[in-house]
Amino acid sequence: MRLGMVIDLDRCIGCRSCAVACKSHNAQPPGTWWNRVFTPGASFHQAAVGKDGALQMEYLPVSCQMCDNPACQKVCPSGATYTDERGVVLIDYERCIGCRYCIAACPYGVRQYNWEDPKKAKARAGYEKGYEYGYPADFRDKDGRLVYTPNRPVGVVEKCTFCVQYTSGGEQPACVKGCPGKVRIFGDLDDPSSEVSKLVRKRQTVRLKEELGTSPKVFYLAATKLIR
Amino acid sequence: MKKSNILLGLAGSLILISLVAWGYQIYNGLIVTNMRNSFSWGLYIATFAFFVGVAAGGLIVSSTVYLFNIEKLKPFTRIASLSAFASILGAGAMILPDMGRVDRIWNIFVYPNFRSPLVWDVMVISAYLLITFLSVYVQILPDRKKEGSRFLNGWTKAHSQEEVEAFSKKWSKRIALVGLPVAILIHTVTALIFATQASRGWWNTAVLPPDFVSVAVASGTALVLVISLLAVGKEQFDQHKGAFQIMALIVAGSLVVHFFFVSVDLIIHGWWGSREAEEILSLIFGHYGYLYATELLLPAFTMVLFFTEKGKRSYRALMIGSVLLFIGVFAHRLMLMFPAFNAIPLSLSIPGAGIESWAYPVALGQLQEGMPVFVSSWAYMPTLVEYGVTLLPFGLVLFVVTAALKMYNFLPQKPFM
Numbered sequence: 072m073r074l075g076m077v078i079d080l081d082r083c084i085g086c087r088s089c090a091v092a093c094k095s096h097n098a099q100p101p102g103t104w105w106n107r108v109f110t111p112g113a114s115f116h117q118a119a120v121g122k123d124g125a126l127q128m129e130y131l132p133v134s135c136q137m138c139d140n141p142a143c144q145k146v147c148p149s150g151a152t153y154t155d156e157r158g159v160v161l162i163d164y165e166r167c168i169g170c171r172y173c174i175a176a177c178p179y180g181v182r183q184y185n186w187e188d189p190k191k192a193k194a195r196a197g198y199e200k201g202y203e204y205g206y207p208a209d210f211r212d213k214d215g216r217l218v219y220t221p222n223r224p225v226g227v228v229e230k231c232t233f234c235v236q237y238t239s240g241g242e243q244p245a246c247v248k249g250c251p252g253k254v255r256i257f258g259d260l261d262d263p264s265s266e267v268s269k270l271v272r273k274r275q276t277v278r279l280k281e282e283l284g285t286s287p288k289v290f291y292l293a294a295t296k297l298i299r
Numbered sequence: 300m301k302k303s304n305i306l307l308g309l310a311g312s313l314i315l316i317s318l319v320a321w322g323y324q325i326y327n328g329l330i331v332t333n334m335r336n337s338f339s340w341g342l343y344i345a346t347f348a349f350f351v352g353v354a355a356g357g358l359i360v361s362s363t364v365y366l367f368n369i370e371k372l373k374p375f376t377r378i379a380s381l382s383a384f385a386s387i388l389g390a391g392a393m394i395l396p397d398m399g400r401v402d403r404i405w406n407i408f409v410y411p412n413f414r415s416p417l418v419w420d421v422m423v424i425s426a427y428l429l430i431t432f433l434s435v436y437v438q439i440l441p442d443r444k445k446e447g448s449r450f451l452n453g454w455t456k457a458h459s460q461e462e463v464e465a466f467s468k469k470w471s472k473r474i475a476l477v478g479l480p481v482a483i484l485i486h487t488v489t490a491l492i493f494a495t496q497a498s499r500g501w502w503n504t505a506v507l508p509p510d511f512v513s514v515a516v517a518s519g520t521a522l523v524l525v526i527s528l529l530a531v532g533k534e535q536f537d538q539h540k541g542a543f544q545i546m547a548l549i550v551a552g553s554l555v556v557h558f559f560f561v562s563v564d565l566i567i568h569g570w571w572g573s574r575e576a577e578e579i580l581s582l583i584f585g586h587y588g589y590l591y592a593t594e595l596l597l598p599a600f601t602m603v604l605f606f607t608e609k610g611k612r613s614y615r616a617l618m619i620g621s622v623l624l625f626i627g628v629f630a631h632r633l634m635l636m637f638p639a640f641n642a643i644p645l646s647l648s649i650p651g652a653g654i655e656s657w658a659y660p661v662a663l664g665q666l667q668e669g670m671p672v673f674v675s676s677w678a679y680m681p682t683l684v685e686y687g688v689t690l691l692p693f694g695l696v697l698f699v700v701t702a703a704l705k706m707y708n709f710l711p712q713k714p715f716m
Contacts, residue, residue, distance in 0.1 A: 104673075107662065111654075112654045127651055127652060142497070145415065146416065146495075146496075148411065148417040148418045148421070149406035149407050149409075150411070166403070168400045168404055168406050169401075172415070172417055175339055177498065178645060179645050180662075183662060183664055186330040186332075186334075187328035192665070195666075227399065279645065280644070283497050
């Protein structure tokens with residue numbers, strides 16, 4: 072099994088629902104975002120870019136690209152970052168020593184560090200005391216490695232897990248469910264009959280920074296209908 | 300005697316300040332530094348790389364003695380080994396506060412990932428620490444037997460002074476020869492931590508490891524030079540002039556090699572004219588121009604100075620040149636970080652809008668009033684806490700060198716070989 076995602080840029084309306092669903096389901100502390108949506112070329116989101124009066128506005132959601140050749144995993148000195156049997160790149164929050172080599176290595180800027188205790192960060196940001204959000208329980212992989220916990224330990228790196236707490240039970244990731252435009256399609260790239268496989272086979276796909284040889288398992292269907 | 304007590308007190312207070320700062324950082328998290336997600340390594344890693352660099356000197360100087368039979372340098376092999384041991388100890392100590400979870404550091408040894416250049420570095424630096432320690436140990440062995448010191452020395456009881464001296468001589472040479480490739484390796488592997496990362500254009504070049512070696516030979520030898528100058532003092536300067544000239548020549552010669560590598564690197568970065576390279580060049584010559592000028596001009600001045608007759612014959616010139624070189628090399632280590640982290644790897648071109656390079660914003664990892672969460676560059680400046688923590692290796696090196704010079708005979712006036 073090789074889990075992957077196809078993102079159809081023709082359908083994306085830049086609403087950032089995926090980022091919000093991701094953030095709240097995965098209990099990301101203030102200032103931490105596993106999933107971002109921006110308007111390429113613009114200095115702020117939802118602003119048109121262009122020249123000679125011809126404006127355009129595209130959106131590009133970016134989260135962990137789930138590389139088949141993940142630089143982050145190769146640099147990790149303690150094996151905290153690993154690829155599970157479903158092809159998902161995960162971080163063991165109990166193994167990570169916080170050296171941040173993976174953050175330097177990742178070309179996509181998706182890795183996020185817990186610069187302080189998430190509980191302190193929430194209090195500092197003014198969140199109501201006792202307010203907790205996100206999937207409430209710890210999640211461990213079949214080997215007992217802690218790959219999700221609502222309040223991450225201080226000093227460890229975190230990032231998108233393809234919602235391991237949901238997808239390991241056969242459910243869809245939060246960003247896929249939360250998308251109003253059905254932009255994101257999630258499935259097994261090894262299964263030729265899956266929708267992701269069909270799309271990758273039949274449509275023209277783009278992968279980010281492909282020239283670096285990271286072999287991402289997130290594929291983008293390029294926008295064909297320009298919003299002008 | 301009094302001077303060394305003042306130095307020991309100074310070293311002790313540096314260590315104390317750094318430990319307090321580190322404790323504060325452990326309590327609050329690395330939020331007390333100015334590093335953030337988009338700029339995830341800063342002063343600590345730069346300082347670490349600096350100390351790895353100056354650790355080269357010891358075994359370079361001692362092995363020069365044995366490989367090229369340069370007798371003049373022989374009186375300084377003890378000081379050289381000592382400076383190497385102290386520096387690599389400082390480098391190793393500097394890496395610890397950069398770990399967000401230093402309490403789990405054992406995970407590197409229990410679950411090592413042998414594909415990680417960081418694991419290679421842990422191995423070669425540990426090896427170097429051991430080798431330089433042994434190098435110091437065997438060289439001061441005969442003296443310690445003479446004065447009847449027993450700590451780690453018990454086994455020499457059964458042997459005569461002559462036997463111990465022969466042992467010391469034989470093993471000093473062996474360790475120096477084994478140590479040389481390890482000395483080269485610590486720079487190569489430390490450089491590989493950076494050079495292997497294709498995501499960072501500024502690092503991703505095969506010239507980085509050899510350049511690290513050349514800078515290390517220069518700055519490491521300069522450290523031996525400075526400690527030796529301080530140890531023999533102005534009075535005995537003339538007596539050892541020959542040795543200092545050779546060291547100055549090693550410094551200047553390796554700086555020539557360094558500048559050759561720098562030029563080749565800049566040409567390779569600039570010639571093709573890709574957007575990524577242009578961004579890096581505009582960062583190093585524009586935004587970080589002053590720091591880059593420091594990195595280039597100070598060592599260039601030292602290089603020229605150490606080639607001139609006057610420069611390599613004067614106590615003051617050798618001292619000033621070495622200190623300027625240290626500042627330049629420190630700027631060099633800082634410049635590893637600034638251009639690398641402020642060129643966001645995920646940059647896109649939007650041809651339809653006439654945009655060749657647009658950096659995809661990165662979340663900082665902190666929400667603060669009046670500050671954006673998503674940035675495409677980060678004006679990293681170390682915080683007071685970072686400066687405090689960074690005193691650790693400086694304190695350790697000062698402490699180890701001063702204490703050793705005080706306790707044992709490292710000075711060249713009584714040559715033992």
